[in-house]
Amino acid sequence: MSRSRDLLSGFRPLHQFFIGFDSDGCVFDTMEIKQKECFCPNNIKYFNLQPIAKYARETTEFVNLYSKWRGSNRFQALIKIMDLLAEREEVRERGIRLIDLKPLRDWVASGTPLGNENLTEAVNKTGDPVLKRVLDWSVAVNKSIAEIVHGIPPYPYVKECLVKLTQRADLICVSQTPVEALEREWAEHGIAQYAAVIAGLEFGSKKEHLKLAAVGKYPAGHILMVGDALGDLEAAKANGALFYPINPGREVDCWRRFYEEALDRFFNEAYQGEYEARLIEDFLALLPEKPPWKR
Numbered sequence: 001m002s003r004s005r006d007l008l009s010g011f012r013p014l015h016q017f018f019i020g021f022d023s024d025g026c027v028f029d030t031m032e033i034k035q036k037e038c039f040c041p042n043n044i045k046y047f048n049l050q051p052i053a054k055y056a057r058e059t060t061e062f063v064n065l066y067s068k069w070r071g072s073n074r075f076q077a078l079i080k081i082m083d084l085l086a087e088r089e090e091v092r093e094r095g096i097r098l099i100d101l102k103p104l105r106d107w108v109a110s111g112t113p114l115g116n117e118n119l120t121e122a123v124n125k126t127g128d129p130v131l132k133r134v135l136d137w138s139v140a141v142n143k144s145i146a147e148i149v150h151g152i153p154p155y156p157y158v159k160e161c162l163v164k165l166t167q168r169a170d171l172i173c174v175s176q177t178p179v180e181a182l183e184r185e186w187a188e189h190g191i192a193q194y195a196a197v198i199a200g201l202e203f204g205s206k207k208e209h210l211k212l213a214a215v216g217k218y219p220a221g222h223i224l225m226v227g228d229a230l231g232d233l234e235a236a237k238a239n240g241a242l243f244y245p246i247n248p249g250r251e252v253d254c255w256r257r258f259y260e261e262a263l264d265r266f267f268n269e270a271y272q273g274e275y276e277a278r279l280i281e282d283f284l285a286l287l288p289e290k291p292p293w294k295r
């Protein structure tokens, strides 16, 4: 961890501007395929949701793609999905008894880093069957992702944006995906050379990435985060940075606008204020708290 973080804190600006890019669902069109083809089937399989598969899918897609929880940790998201399912009329009507995730809730609440490594440790220590099931699920999801998710290029206009901005801004990747996967994906599609640092899960949180790499090193209003989830916005605002949203479902339009308009505004110090506020407002409207079946 500390050597990775040295890469961020030791990073020295070459330009007057800094831009951090999230990777999954922002640079790469990987969120839909991961959630729909990898998470959904495994949620159904490992938590006995076959009789309510349709609602399990709808709920999974809402939480993981089209709500304020988009991009959150998979274990926290699983709890949210099961909570929403438990409240659904269609589930109660069918008399389905959902698996009680109390051991998972306790583990999540314990403050330990929420990854497979720590969960394996907890399973070995407690022998808890629910934690074991969640671990099996999480490992199966990773296996599905490795098998299914590859050959996905960056969104249209991403490369054009990187070429355009590289003359004037320092760029780093700010992600919660393991670094090994990020380096592979960015290199595979010929964009790794644009990033000064590729920061992932092992480098700490996104908030920490921005703080270590950029805060205090650039003039006010010269640090921008580009992302597709609420966590990206929060990481930006916690560091006093600007935020450019890639709106879920409208990604290509957002990248085109970044290329044609927003990037120039950022460089001309005309991004902050009303323009940014309007973009963030549109973005937040796409990530609601209340599911469509409750509206």
Ligand SMILES: [Mg+2]
Pocket (backbone or CB within 6 Å): 022, 023, 024, 025, 026, 071, 227, 228, 229
């Ligand atoms: Mg993302």
